[in-house]
Amino acid sequence: MENTIINPHNELSAPVKRNLPRDVFLHLFAMVALYWVAISFITLCWQYINYFFPDPLLMRYAGQFYAGPIRFAVASLIIIFPLFVLTSWYLNTIYRRDVSVRESKIRKWLIYLTLFVASMVIMGDLVMVIYSFLGGDTTIRFLLKSLSVLVVSGAIFGYYLDDVRRNQPSPAAKHVAITSSLVILGMVIGAFFIVGSPMQARSEQFDQQRVADLQNIQWQVVNYWQSKEAMPSSLADLSDSISGYTAPVDPETGNAYEYRVKNAAGLNFELCATFDLEYIGGLDGRKSMPAYPVYDGMASQNWDHAAGRVCFDRTIDRQLYPPMVKGK
Numbered sequence: 014m015e016n017t018i019i020n021p022h023n024e025l026s027a028p029v030k031r032n033l034p035r036d037v038f039l040h041l042f043a044m045v046a047l048y049w050v051a052i053s054f055i056t057l058c059w060q061y062i063n064y065f066f067p068d069p070l071l072m073r074y075a076g077q078f079y080a081g082p083i084r085f086a087v088a089s090l091i092i093i094f095p096l097f098v099l100t101s102w103y104l105n106t107i108y109r110r111d112v113s114v115r116e117s118k119i120r121k122w123l124i125y126l127t128l129f130v131a132s133m134v135i136m137g138d139l140v141m142v143i144y145s146f147l148g149g150d151t152t153i154r155f156l157l158k159s160l161s162v163l164v165v166s167g168a169i170f171g172y173y174l175d176d177v178r179r180n181q182p183s184p185a186a187k188h189v190a191i192t193s194s195l196v197i198l199g200m201v202i203g204a205f206f207i208v209g210s211p212m213q214a215r216s217e218q219f220d221q222q223r224v225a226d227l228q229n230i231q232w233q234v235v236n237y238w239q240s241k242e243a244m245p246s247s248l249a250d251l252s253d254s255i256s257g258y259t260a261p262v263d264p265e266t267g268n269a270y271e272y273r274v275k276n277a278a279g280l281n282f283e284l285c286a287t288f289d290l291e292y293i294g295g296l297d298g299r300k301s302m303p304a305y306p307v308y309d310g311m312a313s314q315n316w317d318h319a320a321g322r323v324c325f326d327r328t329i330d331r332q333l334y335p336p337m338v339k340g341k
Contacts, residue, residue, distance in 0.1 A: 036107075036114055036117055036119065036120075037119050039100055039103065039104055039107075040104070040117070040119050040120045040123055041119070041123065042096075042100055043097060043100045043101055043104060044123045044124075044126075044127060046093050046094075046096055046097035046100065047097060047127070047169070048127075048130075049089060049093045049097075050089070050090065050093050050094050050097055050197075051165055051166075051169060053085075053086040053089035053090050053093065054086070054090065054165060054197065054200070055161055055162055055165055056082050056085075056086040057082075057083060057086040057087065057090070057200050057201075057204065058157075058158070058161040058165075058200075059082075059158050059161065060082050060083045060086070060207075061200075061203070061204075061207075062154055062157045062158055062161075063154070064207055066152075066153055066154045066157070080208050083204050083207060083208050084208060084214075086204075087201050087204045087205075090197050090200075090201055091201065094193075094194075094197055098190055098194065101186070101190070102190075105182040105186060108181065108182055109181070109182070112180060112181070115180070115181075115182075121177065124173050124176070124177045125177070127169065127173055128170055128173055128174060128177075131166045131167075131169045131170035131173075132170060134162060134166040135163060135166045135167060135170065138159055138162045138163050138166065139163070141159065142156075142159045172189060213290070216289035216290050217289075217290060219264055219265045219289055220288045220289055220290055220292065220318075222264045223263065223264070223270075223286045223288060224286075224316050224318075226261040226262075226263075226264075226270065226286075227270065227284045227286055227316075227325065228316075229261060230248065230251070230260055230261070230270060230272065230284060231284060231327060233251045233258065233260070234251070234272075234282060234327075234329075235329055235334050237250065237251060238280065238329055238334065238336070239334055239335070239336055239337050240336075240337055242336045243277075244274050244277050244280065244282065245272075245274075246274065247272065248260040248269060248270065248272045260272075263286065263287070265289075266287075268287075270284060270285065270286050271283075271284065271285035271286070271324070272284055272285075273285075275326070279328065280328055280329035280331065281326070281327070281328045281329075282327055282328075282329075283324045283325060283326050283327065284324065284325050284327065285322060285323065285324040285325070286318075286322070286323065287321060287322045287323075288318050288319070288320055288321065288323055289320060290320050291318065291319050291320045292316075292317055292318050293317055
């Protein structure tokens with residue numbers, strides 16, 4: 014919508030462009046998408062760094078530190094980045110038709126807000142680098158993460174600082190879009206080699222549930238021994254109509270897990286399940302890095318497994334798990 018302003022000499026002034034709802038929506042959407050893409054890209058960079066430069070202090074929790082964030086970042090980039098590029102392209106076509114849209118207040122406010130945020134991030138990032146350096150933290154992980162934040166924030170700041178000074182869209186916009194698309198495409202494709210395909214993720218979830226079920230059964234066996242001073246002869250013995258407990262079954266096939274008493278006097282038994290994938294945890298977990306969270310109790314008990322049928326040998330320690338004293 015245009016307003017025609019008449020001066021005291023009855024001369025027509027230049028038309029003034031208002032902020033149309035369409036323009037407000039497009040500029041807001043483009044900037045929110047930009048922030049989302051930038052955060053997702055930095056998150057993906059950080060998880061790449063976590064994967065290729067693991068911290069020994071965090072290795073037992075490695076699965077929690079990269080699988081989920083990588084998948085969310087990849088999903089965000091696949092959806093949000095094309096929308097951001099499409100919106101930016103559409104805005105540039107509007108700018109070419111009507112230069113006054115480019116001079117709208119909403120656009121300038123959002124760009125200067127973006128410049129402010131980017132400058133604050135750059136300053137904060139540099140302060141943390143110097144602070145950590147003075148504190149002796151010069152690990153490659155920290156330096157690479159700081160560099161990723163600096164590069165992304167600096168690129169955004171430089172591009173929009175140049176763009177806000179122009180009357181027409183920057184001729185470099187097309188090249189920036191192509192370069193960014195290629196970089197993000199490469200990062201997304203590489204992420205699938207780390208976390209695997211959706212089918213693999215599904216198999217990992219089944220295996221995670223199997224280990225959780227076996228842990229549950231194991232503690233039920235221990236509780237049975239402490240309560241009755243005898244080993245259950247089968248999983249059916251663990252059923253309790255009062256508590257409602259029933260031994261779980263394989264979540265994928267519905268088959269019962271295997272339980273066998275190997276030495277009743279020695280309180281030795283084994284639990285067996287059939288797994289879809291191999292899992293190797295511990296400090297050498299990068300050989301077969303899990304894409305799902307490390308199981309509870311894995312630090313004290315060995316739940317590593319190969320693909321296929323695997324049995325876990327367990328022996329109840331009478332001193333650690335003595336029978337419950339009856340009558341009290």
